[in-house]
Amino acid sequence: MKKDIVKIGVIGCGAIANQYHMPALKSLPDCEVVAVCDWIPERAKAAADYFGLPQNRAFTEDEALLALDEIQGVLILTPNYNHCEVTELAASWKSMSLSPNLWDAHWTNAAA
Ligand SMILES: NC(=O)c1ccc[n+]([C@@H]2O[C@H](COP(=O)([O-])OP(=O)(O)OC[C@H]3O[C@@H](n4cnc5c(N)ncnc54)[C@H](O)[C@@H]3O)[C@@H](O)[C@H]2O)c1
Secondary structure: OOOOOEEEEEEOOOHHHHHHHHHHHHHOOOEEEEEEEOOOHHHHHHHHHHOOOOHHHEEOOHHHHHOOOOOOEEEEOOOHHHHHHHHHHHHHHHOOOOOOOHHHHHHHHHHO
């Protein structure tokens, strides 16, 4: 049976994203990064290159990434001071729930 592929957006493409989260996302068979966002355009562009995405999937505004219909989940990898703000934005835009990891996200979505 073919598993569903979860379409993911990455918000914040800085140090920890590049060092840990982006390689981990690339290695997962059941998710696909379809868009990236960073306030610093060069970081967004580099992340899009890393995932083999076209440059029109490299955003500098969170709302533009969240506006994509296909986005099903986001990884918020911004600094601590704006985690809440970005999480609130994603939740209000997409009715997303907050999950600390992929397993919790699956269970939470299944229950919704
Ligand atoms: N650096 C570490 O060793 C480390 C270790 C563990 C956890 N963390 C956590 O990882 C998170 C990120 O840390 P980092 O070191 O990668 O920081 P960083 O400053 O290198 O990267 C954060 C990136 O987010 C971007 N950004 C900020 N707000 C944004 C927004 N609203 N939309 C789009 N882009 C936005 C910034 O431009 C920057 O490129 C923090 O919560 C930190 O606590 C970091």
